[in-house]
Amino acid sequence: MGISDVIPVPVAIDEEIEKWTIFGQPVAEVWFTTTEKIHQIIEMGPIKNIFNWGRKNSVYFLMQPMGCCGVEMFVFGAAPYDSDRFGCIPRNTPRQTDVMIISGYLTRKYLPVFKNLWEQMPEPKWCIAIGECAISGGPFYDSYNIVQNTGDHFPIDVFIPGCPPRPEQFLEGLINLQEKIKQRKDRRDY
Amino acid sequence: MTNASEVLSSIQSAFPGAVLDSRVESDSRLWATIDSKKILDVCKYMTAKLNFDHYSGSAGVDWIARKEMEVVEIMASHGAHQVVAMLKVKTPRDNPSVKSMTGLYWNAGWYEREIWEMLGINFEGHPELYPLLLSDPLVGAWPWRKDYKGYPDLTTGERAVAITTSEGYTEYTFPPTPAEIEAGTVVTEHPKYPTFREREEREIKSDSEMIMHLGPQHAMVPGPFLLDILVEGERVKKAFLDVGYIHKGIEKIMENRTWLQGITYTDRMCYVASLSNNECYCGAVEKILGLEVPERAQYIRVILEELSRIQSHLIGTGEFLTLIAGVGFAPWQYMIMDREKVISLIESVTGARLTHTFVRFGGVRNDLPEGFADQCRKVLPYMKSRTEEFIELFAQDPIYHARMENIGSISAETAKRMGCAGRVLRAAGVAYDMRREDPILVYPELDFDIVTGTRGDSADRIDCTLREILQSIRIIEQCLDKIPSGPIRTEVKIPKKIPAGEAYYRVEDPRGEMGMYVISDGGDKPYRVKVRGPFYATFQTLTPLLEGVYIADAVAIAGSMDGCPSESDR
Numbered sequence: 205m206g207i208s209d210v211i212p213v214p215v216a217i218d219e220e221i222e223k224w225t226i227f228g229q230p231v232a233e234v235w236f237t238t239t240e241k242i243h244q245i246i247e248m249g250p251i252k253n254i255f256n257w258g259r260k261n262s263v264y265f266l267m268q269p270m271g272c273c274g275v276e277m278f279v280f281g282a283a284p285y286d287s288d289r290f291g292c293i294p295r296n297t298p299r300q301t302d303v304m305i306i307s308g309y310l311t312r313k314y315l316p317v318f319k320n321l322w323e324q325m326p327e328p329k330w331c332i333a334i335g336e337c338a339i340s341g342g343p344f345y346d347s348y349n350i351v352q353n354t355g356d357h358f359p360i361d362v363f364i365p366g367c368p369p370r371p372e373q374f375l376e377g378l379i380n381l382q383e384k385i386k387q388r389k390d391r392r393d394y
Numbered sequence: 395m396t397n398a399s400e401v402l403s404s405i406q407s408a409f410p411g412a413v414l415d416s417r418v419e420s421d422s423r424l425w426a427t428i429d430s431k432k433i434l435d436v437c438k439y440m441t442a443k444l445n446f447d448h449y450s451g452s453a454g455v456d457w458i459a460r461k462e463m464e465v466v467e468i469m470a471s472h473g474a475h476q477v478v479a480m481l482k483v484k485t486p487r488d489n490p491s492v493k494s495m496t497g498l499y500w501n502a503g504w505y506e507r508e509i510w511e512m513l514g515i516n517f518e519g520h521p522e523l524y525p526l527l528l529s530d531p532l533v534g535a536w537p538w539r540k541d542y543k544g545y546p547d548l549t550t551g552e553r554a555v556a557i558t559t560s561e562g563y564t565e566y567t568f569p570p571t572p573a574e575i576e577a578g579t580v581v582t583e584h585p586k587y588p589t590f591r592e593r594e595e596r597e598i599k600s601d602s603e604m605i606m607h608l609g610p611q612h613a614m615v616p617g618p619f620l621l622d623i624l625v626e627g628e629r630v631k632k633a634f635l636d637v638g639y640i641h642k643g644i645e646k647i648m649e650n651r652t653w654l655q656g657i658t659y660t661d662r663m664c665y666v667a668s669l670s671n672n673e674c675y676c677g678a679v680e681k682i683l684g685l686e687v688p689e690r691a692q693y694i695r696v697i698l699e700e701l702s703r704i705q706s707h708l709i710g711t712g713e714f715l716t717l718i719a720g721v722g723f724a725p726w727q728y729m730i731m732d733r734e735k736v737i738s739l740i741e742s743v744t745g746a747r748l749t750h751t752f753v754r755f756g757g758v759r760n761d762l763p764e765g766f767a768d769q770c771r772k773v774l775p776y777m778k779s780r781t782e783e784f785i786e787l788f789a790q791d792p793i794y795h796a797r798m799e800n801i802g803s804i805s806a807e808t809a810k811r812m813g814c815a816g817r818v819l820r821a822a823g824v825a826y827d828m829r830r831e832d833p834i835l836v837y838p839e840l841d842f843d844i845v846t847g848t849r850g851d852s853a854d855r856i857d858c859t860l861r862e863i864l865q866s867i868r869i870i871e872q873c874l875d876k877i878p879s880g881p882i883r884t885e886v887k888i889p890k891k892i893p894a895g896e897a898y899y900r901v902e903d904p905r906g907e908m909g910m911y912v913i914s915d916g917g918d919k920p921y922r923v924k925v926r927g928p929f930y931a932t933f934q935t936l937t938p939l940l941e942g943v944y945i946a947d948a949v950a951i952a953g954s955m956d957g958c959p960s961e962s963d964r
Contacts, residue, residue, distance in 0.1 A: 270640055274617070
């Protein structure tokens with residue numbers, strides 16, 4: 205579909221426009237096309253970087269305290285460490301969040317619930333594993349009730365070791381995640 | 395004043411032949427093995443005649459070498475005397491079964507359910523013997539038995555198989571590995587019982603009733619638990635509680651670690667009160683060893699435990715105030731900021747923010763750093779003025795009063811009968827505090843008040859908590875004045891293998907009475923560690939308290955108990 209099909213313009217102009225390109229594609233194919241086409245353009249072009257710049261600066265996390273790290277997560281989200289400075293605000297429902305923080309031991313009983321929470325989060329979404337328990341089972345590695353490899357269940361971008369890690373480490377992990385989002389190197393490839 | 399030997403002779407004269415074996419450890423500890431046929435009568439007699447009105451929990455022990463199992467009933471009194479009676483009931487290991495205490499004591503329900511699901515001991519006459527902490531596929535494996543071999547269990551992600559249920563939910567199951575099948579730990583015979591969902595759905599009587607889920611994910615409670623309420627209109631008709639979402643099996647893990655390694659696990663049981671958990675475990679082991687703690691170490695322990703109490707109360711109150719939205723998001727931020735000051739004081743001594751592992755057998759790990767007392771004297775007056783400000787703030791706020799006063803009231807009699815602990819009990823007007831009741835360390839030398847309330851409602855609980863902070867500050871100030879110089883650890887060398895013995899030790903956790911029952915069989919690892927958690931005791935009373943209240947008040951009641959599900963799940 206050329207531009208002259210829509211607006212009555214001289215054929216010469218239409219031919220001229222057909223020579224133009226944007227990101228290596230003919231402009232005529234881009235203009236007046238479907239949303240899929242537009243998404244394609246976004247995928248390949250630097251516009252994606254602008255999107256990810258916005259995403260990285262508003263990573264809201266799910267308040268989901270599960271263990272010792274959960275208590276540090278309270279402090280991380282509250283006034284003394286103020287995660288708000290980095291656009292990282294605690295939210296109470298998964299439907300408003302971008303980042304899930306696995307903040308402690310994941311038990312067999314809790315795993316189905318936790319997967320539901322993850323599925324309720326809208327795209328784009330990322331996952332951070334905090335503390336030894338979430339990474340490998342930690343001190344409870346041989347418990348009958350602990351799920352050891354959370355990485356097999358969730359696409360984890362950043363692992364923050366510690367038992368529990370300090371809130372400063374939370375901040376560093378968050379900055380690492382933002383860097384990953386910016387460079388488009390995150391696990392889910394947004 | 396009653397003491398343990400008088401209690402023993404009284405039981406022996408009332409029930410000749412019922413006491414099979416007995417040991418009077420001290421004036422306040424009685425160990426007795428009771429004939430399993432007469433245990434109910436003995437308990438009834440003790441409650442009626444000897445003032446043992448506090449059923450403090452029970453523990454199951456698997457004595458695999460003797461081919462028998464033991465249920466230990468822990469009986470105490472709400473202030474009438476200070477004797478703790480540990481009554482043991484034996485049962486053969488093949489088909490273990492004892493009589494249920496639920497007919498006598500309301501709060502026996504959860505303790506017995508836990509013993510049943512973990513050890514497989516049947517309780518005759520228990521009205522609802524359903525699993526409490528474990529998920530349904532694990533029930534029948536009896537993980538706390540000594541011959542449980544599914545340990546370590548390799549629960550990897552590849553094993554989880556997704557199943558779509560008929561209602562459209564996705565659920566995950568773990569099929570057994572070949573190694574597990576070979577070891578014979580696959581559960582083949584599951585006991586039959588209605589699941590949690592079936593139990594709550596059969597309570598729905600009409601079309602106007604429905605079930606609302608609160609949880610398991612809560613934003614402001616440090617751990618998940620599921621609270622389902624059956625509502626009709628705005629009223630709660632019945633509440634159902636499902637716990638165990640962060641059950642880690644600490645008691646079982648501690649049996650497989652050395653004595654010293656066990657301290658690290660007590661840290662992670664209740665991470666906002668790790669110092670009193672450390673104290674409880676170390677105190678029990680010191681009791682078995684017969685160790686004397688040097689005086690300086692005792693003072694250091696008291697100072698740190700009280701600091702820990704302050705920070706625990708601050709975070710607990712702050713969390714709760716955010717729950718009753720509109721009243722308290724600002725206090726939450728202020729309390730967390732103040733808590734950081736206390737945390738940095740603790741950190742300057744122990745080196746960690748939450749998990750300290752600071753208390754050791756016969757002393758503490760290290761001495762107070764230089765300038766600690768000066769730093770404390772700077773922070774404490776500030777904390778005092780802030781706490782007074784909070785108390786005044788809440789006393790004046792009309793919205794807070796409307797939401798909190800006469801909500802979730804519990805009378806002194808009911809609180810005692812249901813075995814509540816800590817602030818819930820004290821807000822109802824019962825001055826029951828382990829620091830006075832079962833004095834440890836240097837608490838008898840210190841001057842402090844036990845804070846009690848009058849109405850026993852949510853507002854009283856928060857008020858009591860804040861006033862307890864003032865008492866803790868008082869204790870620390872006295873300790874800083876009185877602390878002597880000297881060694882911080884006993885000179886006795888702690889053996890790797892602790893001699894055979896058993897001890898029950900109680901401390902006052904920020905959430906109430908905490909007890910640990912430690913058994914040693916002479917090895918380098920504990921034979922059994924049973925934790926009697928304070929919040930576990932209080933948590934049970936949540937469901938009856940919620941009956942008949944408005945939905946919005948359910949949060950105000952559940953939050954005011956200062957829950958730590960991690961400690962109740964262990």
